[in-house]
Amino acid sequence: MATVTMTVNGKQVSADVDPRTLLVQFLRETLRLTGTHVGCDTSQCGACVVHLDGRAVKSCTTLALSCDGATVTTIEGLANGTTLHPMQEAFRDNHGLQCGFCTPGMIMSAVDIVNRKGHDLDEHTIREELEGNICRCTGYHNIVKAVGAGAKAMAK
């Protein structure tokens, strides 16, 4: 066992973990933050995306120990209290989700896209940038609309 300490959603947490523990296991099983999902275990589907020191990472292939001292934001930490993040609001308003399983990773990726690419995103850019996230329900149509609208709303 080894001790890992990190700041998750603004709170400092510390735990003893098996060295092979993945970040997503640490979040889901140790901290019981079950909003982050595992869809494929191989970094392909993006259901597990969280922000690590402000950058989107796939937590299913990140060792928890490698995040010692880092700052992590999960879907549970995105809203400001009861006020939703504009990207969350945009997904609801544009019907950008159906079963909801890929949604946390989609939203975390979308926020990261805006952080990197700015607020005025064309459809082509959004589609290319969403390459690392798979959705089986929506055909992406409304997710693309949601990301564009969310990006604009984040500028306000």
Add this chain to the structure above:
Amino acid sequence: MSATGIGAPVRRKEDFRFITGKGNYTDDINRPGQAHAFFLRSPHAHATIKAIDTKAAAKMPGVVAIFTGEDIAADKVGGLICGWMIHNKDGSPMAAGAHPALAQGKVRYVGDHVAVVIADTLAQARDAAEKITVSYDVLPAVVDMNAALKKGTVQIHEAAPGNRVYDWHLGDKAAADAAFKTAKHVVKLDLANNRLIPNAMEPRAAVGEYDAGNDALTLHTTSQNPHVARLVLSAFIGLAPEHKLRVIAPDVGGGFGSKIFIYAEETVCVWAARKVNRPVKWTADRTEAFLADAHGRDHLTHAEMAIDEAGKITGLRVSTKANLGAYLSTFSSSVPTYLYAPLLSGQYDIPAIYCEVEGVYTTTAPVDAYRGAGRPEATFVIERLMEVAARQLGQDPAAFRKKNFVRKFPHQTPVIMCYDAGDYNASLTKAMALADVKGLAKRKRESARNGKLRGLGYSAYIEACGIAPSQAVGSLGAGVGLWESAEVRVNPIGTVEILTGSHSHGQGHETTFAQLVSDRLGIPIDNVSVVHGDTDKVQFGMGTYGSRSGAVGMTAIAKALDKIEAKAKKVAAYVLEASEGDIDFKNGHFSVKGTDKTIDFGSVALQAYIAHKFTGAQLEPGLKEGAFYDPTNFTFPAGVHICEVEIDPDTGVTRVDRWTAVDDFGNVINPMIVEGQVHGGIAQGVGQALCEGAVYDSSGQLLTASYMDYQMPRADDLPSFTVDTTVTPCPSNPLGIKGCGEAGAIAAPPAVINAITDALGHEDIAMPASAQAVWRAVRKMKMAAE
């Protein structure tokens, strides 16, 4: 239309928990003292098990128990069942082999379940499984259907000689043969409908629990139909009687058919929970999902169409081999038979149809219903034939379709179905206008200037949804009725709980069902909640598949609401001191005809419970009603999808440039949700046509067992879609609903292939039309031209 009533694009009530990470999926559930299960799976496609040595594994840290097929047999746990009996041409029943939850003596596909290790942690269970020694006698794999049926091929199940599950047919062979004898034109096509892996984003999962004090079991699981799961686990597998077995399907992350079935892992988890007297949890990793979720499609078909001098279709003959995999999954037998052949008439008036289907065992994963289930396969046959026929006859494909459309309703096809309502020409006309078919020639020239090939493909599909009239499906071999139930509980302050046997796993029932109630009772949508997915809360139900939850599930709610209104009127009559016949109910208020006396719905609910205005002899207190609704016919959603592709002949890459869908779903409750269903269906259909395909090698190893090998459609593989509707209300249910869940997946594949072959000037290309396949086709054409 109110802002939250029928027809309004209400934002979904369920979304808040999903966008904030507060969903409750099965893998999010953890029970005190739970152990973890890991399944040791067969690495061979076909082998006899000589011995399983678990001694070393049992000594590994954290191991609680290890079970094999012997333990399942010793406990008399019944085998997994197939719930639809198909009869052969000669009337004899199909040949089905046993399907134990853990292999007994033999394994029949890579991924078959050999043993389960239960340990304190998943890592410990996995580590221990590596110490299990299984000695196998490897037998030849049988992957190919033609090889499986060949004389002398190794037997997969003793019970199914020649690896043939059934040899079934539908229609009038003599009439079809006669049509071909007098035909002016005959069009022939050999088609493969590629094998798909459903890939709901949430992998299957189960948590089994045993309550020793009450000798009762609970299974939390990723199910589209928890009551059917309980029925099968009780009545057939025999784990516990129904009143001692609770099945809970909480938030479920997509199903697409793959979560209808009762699988080995879920069965073993709940059985083992009693054995070890601890909760037992299992969650599939993605490779397990690829290996052991039921796959979809996988047909080989020869089809022929007879056409007369005037260009009218006179007959259709279809011969199909359907791969059923190594075991018969829960509804597998019905998919290539009764969910397939009855749709072969498409939107067309075809006087004679004959279809024969051989169901085949192979040493591959079981194949069962996947979004559309049989209807995409039928649509692919008929819509590819229509396109090729039009080209061979030198006719415009839209005009050829129009000439053959069914125009009078009801229309009895020669293959069971009686289409109740539709206007196929309206959908085609609207779709052609929206797709700007007139501008195609110009766009083709522009593409050509850029060195690209452009093509347009139609798909005029029909499906049978609202599954299904119980007596009708019973006469065809179904083991269950396919009605739906609902209960409406009005609380004393007028809020309402709807209990439904339908199950939502992305479809938005919490919103659409509440819209119906808000509309009918005139109460705010926030005062309505929907309860589903728990056999202890909802008495019984048949679940969600076959685009049935609107047409069947909501109609059950509507029937229960009729009873609520009738009872509430009685209460209102006592309160308003009027006769019951004089009470009107409108916009949430009861009033006495011709007076200004009125009372709102919530106050009537309170009066029903306090029961001060009537005696027990006059009226029963309370306001709670239930209904079971059994549909009188299938529903027949239909529409036209038009796909336009641009192909780079140098790379073979096909880009879907434009997509137009005009669907007739009858009346629509929430257009936003309906459009979303269409989008998702199209994406899955485009996936089938362009990139998805399960591939086994000749030794039965699945080569496509991760997202690195099985290509899922991603955001940059698809365009935005133009989606619209036409409306002919469904006459067989009071809401006029037809269903929309599967349409896109049914319509899309032939639209894509028709577009690609139009661009290439080619008659056929197999699915998936990958860049490599298209590039090869382009090369072949170039070489032939040189």
